Amino acid sequence: MVNRQHGASPAEALQAAALRAERAYVAALYARLDADRARAEDTLRRLESRGSAGGTRQARTERDISAAELARTIARLNGVDSGLCFGRVDTEDGTTLYIGRAGLRDATYQPLLVDWRAPAAHPFYAASPGDPHALVRRRHLHTRGREITGLDDEVFDLDLIGEDARALVGEAALLASLRRGRTGRMSDVVATIQAEQDRVIRSGLPGILVVQGGPGTGKTVASLHRAAYLLYAHRKTLERRGVLVIGPNDTFLRYIGQVLPSLGETEVATTALGGLFPGVHATEADSAETAVVKGSPRMVEVIEAAVRNLQRDPGGDVRVPVEGVELRLTRGQCLRARDRARALGMPHNMARNRFVTDLLDALVRDQAARLERPLDDEELRHGPAELWRQPSVRAAIDALWPELAPTGLIRELLGDADQLRAATTGLTEAERATLFRPLDAPWTVEDVPLLDEAAELLGADDSAERARARTAEARRADEEEYALGVLRITGLEDQLDPAVLAAFHRDPAPYRTTAERAQADRSWAYGHVIVDEAQELSPMAWRMVMRRIPSRSMTVVGDVAQTGSAAGARSWGEMLDPYAKGRWRQVELTVNYRTPSEVMAVAADILAAVAPGQRAPESVRGEGTGPRAVAAPDGALAAAVADAVAAELAALEADGGGRLAVIAADRRLPSLTAALPRAATGTHRAALDSDVVLLTTRQAKGLEFDRVVLADPAGILAQSPKGGHDLYVAVTRVTRQLTVVHEGELPEVLSGLVR
Numbered sequence: 001m002v003n004r005q006h007g008a009s010p011a012e013a014l015q016a017a018a019l020r021a022e023r024a025y026v027a028a029l030y031a032r033l034d035a036d037r038a039r040a041e042d043t044l045r046r047l048e049s050r051g052s053a054g055g056t057r058q059a060r061t062e063r064d065i066s067a068a069e070l071a072r073t074i075a076r077l078n079g080v081d082s083g084l085c086f087g088r089v090d091t092e093d094g095t096t097l098y099i100g101r102a103g104l105r106d107a108t109y110q111p112l113l114v115d116w117r118a119p120a121a122h123p124f125y126a127a128s129p130g131d132p133h134a135l136v137r138r139r140h141l142h143t144r145g146r147e148i149t150g151l152d153d154e155v156f157d158l159d160l161i162g163e164d165a166r167a168l169v170g171e172a173a174l175l176a177s178l179r180r181g182r183t184g185r186m187s188d189v190v191a192t193i194q195a196e197q198d199r200v201i202r203s204g205l206p207g208i209l210v211v212q213g214g215p216g217t218g219k220t221v222a223s224l225h226r227a228a229y230l231l232y233a234h235r236k237t238l239e240r241r242g243v244l245v246i247g248p249n250d251t252f253l254r255y256i257g258q259v260l261p262s263l264g265e266t267e268v269a270t271t272a273l274g275g276l277f278p279g280v281h282a283t284e285a286d287s288a289e290t291a292v293v294k295g296s297p298r299m300v301e302v303i304e305a306a307v308r309n310l311q312r313d314p315g316g317d318v319r320v321p322v323e324g325v326e327l328r329l330t331r332g333q334c335l336r337a338r339d340r341a342r343a344l345g346m347p348h349n350m351a352r353n354r355f356v357t358d359l360l361d362a363l364v365r366d367q368a369a370r371l372e373r374p375l376d377d378e379e380l381r382h383g384p385a386e387l388w389r390q391p392s393v394r395a396a397i398d399a400l401w402p403e404l405a406p407t408g409l410i411r412e413l414l415g416d417a418d419q420l421r422a423a424t425t426g427l428t429e430a431e432r433a434t435l436f437r438p439l440d441a442p443w444t445v446e447d448v449p450l451l452d453e454a455a456e457l458l459g460a461d462d463s464a465e466r467a468r469a470r471t472a473e474a475r476r477a478d479e480e481e482y483a484l485g486v487l488r489i490t491g492l493e494d495q496l497d498p499a500v501l502a503a504f505h506r507d508p509a510p511y512r513t514t515a516e517r518a519q520a521d522r523s524w525a526y527g528h529v530i531v532d533e534a535q536e537l538s539p540m541a542w543r544m545v546m547r548r549i550p551s552r553s554m555t556v557v558g559d560v561a562q563t564g565s566a567a568g569a570r571s572w573g574e575m576l577d578p579y580a581k582g583r584w585r586q587v588e589l590t591v592n593y594r595t596p597s598e599v600m601a602v603a604a605d606i607l608a609a610v611a612p613g614q615r616a617p618e619s620v621r622g623e624g625t626g627p628r629a630v631a632a633p634d635g636a637l638a639a640a641v642a643d644a645v646a647a648e649l650a651a652l653e654a655d656g657g658g659r660l661a662v663i664a665a666d667r668r669l670p671s672l673t674a675a676l677p678r679a680a681t682g683t684h685r686a687a688l689d690s691d692v693v694l695l696t697t698r699q700a701k702g703l704e705f706d707r708v709v710l711a712d713p714a715g716i717l718a719q720s721p722k723g724g725h726d727l728y729v730a731v732t733r734v735t736r737q738l739t740v741v742h743e744g745e746l747p748e749v750l751s752g753l754v755r
């Protein structure tokens, strides 16, 4: 760091001079950024003041393109403002490049700042002493907002850089960034991406990339940087189809929500699993036993059976009163119509058309028989439609083959004991009992894949919709062709998708981004999907996720040793082989950037017990103090936790702030909620903003805190078949100090704690 005091050493003076020079360069970059933004804002203001009506079609189109493009540019420039430039490389051939969150050029189009995702920036991340990638020096600039607060150099060739450079090698940028107190939101790590993470980030777009790694190895953060990289490298494909990030719950999504905007990407769709079915937002979880049954692939057969059972056998002839006459459908006619409709192999609601047609024909024939004369052509043509207008006819046919909605089907299946029994002949009595729920119960996260499965089996009766779509498609092709012509004329061909422009022009409603359109549409096929904490997904959840990505261009992120869900999988092969056997690749991250080595030593003991043979990641740093155990007197756990929390909050304050979490066994939540009135709870929107939060192990997944008080480890171990995995997760959420409060004996796996 710079020493401005009188009498600074030559090395300090040298560093101060280097810092002054870098500040001057970065000030010029901000001047450029401000000028670019001011110009864009000014143009947008002028465009808007002209209003949207008036002018020729061509003029209006040009105005719309420019407005959308300018708004996007401004959002991107705002996003990258803080810490705009964070690095510099000097190469063997004497070139110097500055690396930052976005590319900037001067008035003569010379590069002033290279986007971190550009090929030219790659050596900044990949160079190592063994393979310097033709660099002689890599410089990290430490930033706070727009300020440059310090710098670190790594010199790869002292001969080329000169003896003076030794003085500049300072504190490692990585360690400096890891020491910062937690804010409750994940930050980007663009300035300090490590080589093994860089390989994940820049891996190619096609196929499934599995990012496996222990806790704190940067899987989440690297996969988010990968989203930004892929959007940069394949913008045309991905902007049109969209990128989706799936996380375990809403709190986690809020936790990671700032990373992509700070990398200049504001249009990635994010959702928790419970929000993947449009129109449903499930947040509650089922019990472990229920989750196992609902997550099992046997549920496909259960739902199929539920649908088939609603394609009914009338058990006898059906009498249909029509205008004073009683028409008749024989049981044989009904069963034949059912067989023919089933034989189509189409979704239930679509096959219904055939069923309805067949039965209406049968009714028309019955009508004719009663008239005792043949029907004329006119009667034959219009007869079925006329009958279909009769409520009694509709009611009779609906009773045999009803039109079904996914929500109605699953609600009735799980809430009606008779339907449930009839559809679950392959399940045990206990499994059936665990599926049953009241008709008015809210949807759980585990219900959502069932709804999606049902939607797939039912389909929509979309014949009218398809006819409309064919006409719309012809019109859309025409409009896109026109838009492409306009883009060519305006020189924006490479920057804007003609489909987006055409949609923008066609739809007078507010412009919807790709992410918004995709999230409202269950059948949307994304361009790339990232699944975080993927080890938790059940086979049914995988089926749902895979429907969103027919191209199988995916990043699957997780750690099989952290699987908490009893319905989750034990290996990546078990999860992915059914969809892409032999076509997925795995990379492993091995360094833990979060958890101090003293805590990781304890976590490694747990790992050895729950997943023998798995290697714990290496911690990149130590804290100097070990994690402690505090024994609470019998019946006084909550009070002991409250004392520990008070002490830890005081320590946080002395450290200059940060976040504290109490991670507890489920059974302790009521008593701890009462004992910790100041703590936010895990599902609360403010969970991440409060300085102390009370969480279950499930809610803590993926998050991190400066200090953690872990309450009742024995309870965590005992609460589910994956209790050991849960304890491993709970112990590894901490960046500084862990305190374990226990009643009775400390579990054997925690014997490494300081007592």
Ligand SMILES: Nc1ncnc2c1ncn2[C@@H]1O[C@H](COP(=O)(O)OP(=O)(O)OP(=O)(O)O)[C@@H](O)[C@H]1O
Pocket (backbone or CB within 6 Å): 174, 177, 178, 186, 187, 188, 189, 192, 193, 194, 197, 213, 214, 215, 216, 217, 218, 219, 220, 221, 222, 559, 593, 594, 701, 702, 703, 704, 732
């Ligand atoms: N290259 C890096 N530079 C600075 N910080 C990093 C780097 N890589 C990871 N980190 C930090 O390490 C912490 C852990 O990262 P992240 O949450 O992505 O890990 P993870 O592997 O997803 O963890 P878990 O599986 O335990 O949820 C975060 O605070 C992240 O910012």
